[in-house]
Amino acid sequence: MDHNHHLWHLSLLIISLHVLSLHVSGASETTELLKLKGSLGNTGELHGWALDSIPCHVNKSTWKGVICENGAVFGLRLENMSLTGHVDMDALIGLPGLRMVSFQNNSLQGSILDQLGKLGPLRLVFLSDNQFSGVIPANAFEGKGSLRRVHLSRNKFSGPIPVSLTGLSKLVELKLDGNQFTGEIPDFPQQDLQLDVSNNELEGPIPADLSKMNSGCFAGNKNLCGAPLKIICKPDPDPHKISIPLLIVLILVGVAVALAVIGGIFFLISRRRRKKPLLSIPPANQKKAGRYNKDLVDKPEGEAAGGEKGTAKDQDPGKLVFVKEDREQFELNDLLRASAEVLGNGSFGPSYKALLLSGSAMVVKRLKEMNGVGREEFHHHMRRLGRLRHPNLLPLVAYYYRKEEKLLVSDYVANGSLAQQLHGNRSLNRRKLDWQVRLKIVKGVANGLAYLYNEFPNQILPHGHLKSSNVLLDASFEPLLVDYALAPVINKEHAIQHMVAYKSPEYTEHSRVARKSDVWSLGILILEMLTGKLPSSNHRQGKGGGSSSSSSGDLATWVNSVVREEWTGEVFDSEIEATGMALKLLQIGLGCCERDVQKRWNLREVMERIEELRGKDSEDDYSSISEGNFESSGMTDDDFSFSRNV
Known part of the structure; x- marks a missing residue:
């Protein structure tokens, strides 16, 4: 009896000591955080930080911007608060459990990284869009092997890039753009590092291990040279006179x-x-470069077409065939005489913009990979495309068929492609792609794809080549799909090499495509729109000569890694907010990218979920990402379980 009595007293003592230790820890953290608050200015949003309370209650934060774990301060997310002043690093050093720090988008100053080595094992450091300045010590990041993401963009840091960054084996993202860094770029050995050093004052050759990255990551440094930039490095100058x-x-x-x-x-x-005519659409077997062999256009095809007599007799092989009777009619020679410009060289061949004398602007696309298509098969498929009517499809206007030359004619869309809007120059005059615009585009693309599914029920790939550069935007930013339903008339070898559907997991692993391959393409497009990142952005070439970015699935892999390991809010492009609706669309995108085609959502389910999304969040939908609370939007960790092994 006495033995049990002593055990009871001992248990009570242990519990009391544990509670006391939590109280002492909470009081200590309160002191340090109030010291941090005292070093800052314009702290109106931190009015809840007070001496009569503690920041953490178990895993729940009671102070704004504080993330808690096991009753201790785990992270600080003081973003978009218009804070000023200098960060008291001693206060941060007094938080031993601190693993994540974000002061993004404030007006903070000083050389915050001088004492970084005194902090605990940080995983994330986000300091972008402030006025931090000074030279970062070369050894500032020594001993910080837990760091995974470092964002220092758009500050006033100067001097060389700290060489200690190259020793962070777990580093996956390093954003140094928009500063005043000088000197040469260190040779970063980390595999699949997403690096951005654009708009600095760097010089010298880009390290060979970084030569496979996107050239935009190095733009804005006048004295950088070497791949991926198109600037050849000059050899070292000869010390002797010439x-x-x-x-x-x-x-x-x-x-x-x-x-x-x-x-x-x-x-x-x-x-x-x-x-002379400014537009020249030369046939593939042209005899003189830059000259158009007119005889191959104006004369009937006869036996030269491979003896296909009696097929498609109603079509004159020397003329354009219009599939829209209510459209302006013109001749092929009108296109040849029109002033023109080259728009680009796409997966299926080059495209030209032709301005007719009537003032109409048309796009002429040469189809170079259809030489195996018979005349009757081509005519039949083009007439079928001509019957399509949907507000989110760019309609085919006319086509031209010769055995050695095939052309498609459609209207010119001045706003360009979605890819240009997402990844082109974001000038002040450019219309911002906010959440409502992006949701409108997603819904339009999905509606257009659903229409193709209904119109081509027996075709495995109703679209086959869905990507952001094949989504045009009209004057009201309504999306228009192009290059759709061409898989049946494209040479198989070329389709495998270039069409998006053949980059899907089911083809890369099992050499087959499925009806859900277009759903996978839609998912990648949704993730691209939400993140603002190219599907294979900033990934380096892997071992064995293969590119780690050869598959668009890299974007799904990156999204999963950020969502599951860190803060979901970091996924989204800077022009949209990480609201509850955006999180739901992110879940839809990942559902479309499920690697197992059997588990991948079908298009009907995707459509139903997209149609439920609204332009604005209600109070029930809103998720305060800055508080690190995803459950408030009704989304748990299991909701982001798709494509774990992409």
Whole structure:
């Protein structure tokens, strides 16, 4: 009896000591956080930080911007609060459980990273969009092997990039763009590192291990050279003076080049004065470069078409065939005489913009990979495409068929593609792609894809090539799908190499596509719109010559890693907020990207979930990502369990 009595007293003592330790820890953290608050200005949003309370109650935060775990401060997320002043690093050092720090989008100053080594094992450091400045010590990141993501974008940091960053084996994201860093880029050994050093004052050759990255990650540094930039590095200057004979040779070469340039200018001027057609759509077997063999267009095809007599007799092989009777009619020669410009060279061939004398602007696409298609098969499929009517499909206007030349004609859309809007130059005059605009585009794309599914019930790939560059935007930013339903008439080898559906997991692993392959493409497109990232953005070439970014699934992998390991809010593009509706669309995108085609959502389920989304959140839908509370939006960790092994 006495033994049990002593055990009871001992248990009570242990519990009391544990409670006391939590209280002491909470009181200590309260002191340090109030010290931090005292070092900052414009702290109106931190009015709840008070001496008569503690920041953490078990895993629940009672102070704004504080993330708690096991009753201790685990992270600080003081973003978008207009804070000013200098961060008291001693206060942060007094928080031993601190693993995540974010002061993004404030007006904070000082050299915050000088004492980084005194902090605990941090995993995330987000300091972008402030006025932090100064030279970061070369050893600032030594001993910080737990760091995974470091964002220092758009500050005033200067001096060399700290070489200690190269020793962080777990580092997956490093954003240094928009600062004043100088010197050469260190050679980062981390595999699949997403690096951005654009818009600094860096110089010298880009390390070879970084040469497979996107060139935009290095733009805005005038003195950088080497791949992926198109600037060739100059060899080291010869310390000896140049010899007189070599100098004479160089002068003579320079004079010859100058004369050649002048002659070229006069040649171009003389050609313009001849007033020849500006659009030339040469056939694949042209005899002279830059000249159009008119005989191959105006004369009937006859036996030259492979003896296909009696097929498609109602079509004149020397003329355009219009599939829309209510459209302006014009001849092929009208296109050849029109002023024109090259729009690009896509997966199926080059495209030209032709401005007719009537003022209409048309797009002419040469289909270079259809040489195995018979005339009757081509005519039948084009007429079928011509019967499609949907507000989210760019309609085919006309087509032209020859055995060696096939053209598709459609209207020109001035706003360009979704890819240009997402990844092009984000100038001040550009319309911002906010949440409502992006949701409108997603719904339009999904509606267009659903229409194709209904119109081509027996075709495995109703679209086959769905990607952001194949989504055009009209004047009201309504999406228009292009290059759809062409899989049956594209050469199989070319389709496998270039069409998006053939990049899906089911083809890369099992050499087959399925009806759900277009759903996978839709999922990648949704993730691209939410993140603002290219499907294979910033990934380096992997071992064995294969590219780690060869599959668009890389984007789904990255989204999963951020969602499951860190803060979901970091996934979203800077032009949209991480609200409850955005989180639900993120879940839909990941559901479309499920690697197992059997478990992947079907298009009907995707459509139903997309239609439920609204332009604005209600109070029930809103999730305060800055508080690290995903459950408030009704979304748990299990909701983001798709594509774990993508």
